[in-house]
Amino acid sequence: MSNERTSARVRSHGTGAASAKAALSSIPTRLILGFFAGSFSYLIFQGALGAALHAANLVPALPWSLIPVPPLGVPRSLSLGFWAGLWGIGYAALEPRLTAAFGRWLGGFAYGLAPLAGHWFVALPLKGLDVGGGFHLAKMPIEIAFHLTFGIGAAILLRAGLVLARPRVRAVPEALRA
Numbered sequence: 754m755s756n757e758r759t760s761a762r763v764r765s766h767g768t769g770a771a772s773a774k775a776a777l778s779s780i781p782t783r784l785i786l787g788f789f790a791g792s793f794s795y796l797i798f799q800g801a802l803g804a805a806l807h808a809a810n811l812v813p814a815l816p817w818s819l820i821p822v823p824p825l826g827v828p829r830s831l832s833l834g835f836w837a838g839l840w841g842i843g844y845a846a847l848e849p850r851l852t853a854a855f856g857r858w859l860g861g862f863a864y865g866l867a868p869l870a871g872h873w874f875v876a877l878p879l880k881g882l883d884v885g886g887g888f889h890l891a892k893m894p895i896e897i898a899f900h901l902t903f904g905i906g907a908a909i910l911l912r913a914g915l916v917l918a919r920p921r922v923r924a925v926p927e928a929l930r931a
Contacts (some may be wrong), residue, residue, distance in 0.1 A: 782918055783845045790910035791841015791903075792834045798906030799837075799899050812895065837903065840868045844907045858908055865904020869896060 796817075803816025818829040827835075844851075844864045851860030873885040873896075886892060 783848075783915070784842050786911055786914035786918060787841040787843070787845020787848075787907075788838040789841070790907045790914060791844065792838035793910055794841065794903050794906030795834050795837035796830070798902045798909075802899060802902045806895065837868075840871075840903070841907050841911070843867065844904070845911055848908070848911060857912065858905060861904040861906075861908025862901050863904065864907070865901040868903060869900035872896070872900070 800816045803812060806812045807815050816830075820829050821827065822829050822832050844861070847864065848860065851864055854860065855863050877886055878884055886896075
């Protein structure tokens with residue numbers, strides 16, 4: 754009986770070396786999924802919010818643009834999608850801690866504030882603009898909403914990707930175990 758339990762445990766969880774290898778391979782998987790979660794969160798979730806705000810005449814332009822941006826002349830949406838993907842990698846790395854501290858979805862909202870801080874306090878000053886874009890009261894709620902939407906979108910897409918990438922354990926029929 755004890756031997757059956759041991760062999761069942763080895764089949765379901767793997768040996769120590771195999772489970773260590775699986776844990777190491779899950780880190781790159783998590784980071785790659787984080788990149789795609791961030792990129793698609795920008796394209797889908799922030800894009801939907803931007804389209805809704807544009808339809809309500811609250812923002813002047815649609816969120817997607819193919820206008821080239823310097824220095825490489827890459828389309829604006831592709832460039833922003835790439836940067837959102839890098840922020841998604843950061844979210845994927847911090848997601849276990851954020852989930853433990855705030856819960857799954859509130860952790861996504863909380864992380865959405867990190868790209869906002871990067872935008873306000875790093876990107877805008879590097880472009881020669883005021884910190885926070887001057888903190889205009891009409892623009893601030895919209896920028897906060899965009900980044901909170903990014904955070905929850907990244908949380909949703911990362912969770913979906915992790916569920917889909919989870920290794921499947923196949924049950925071995927009793928006839929084949931003997």
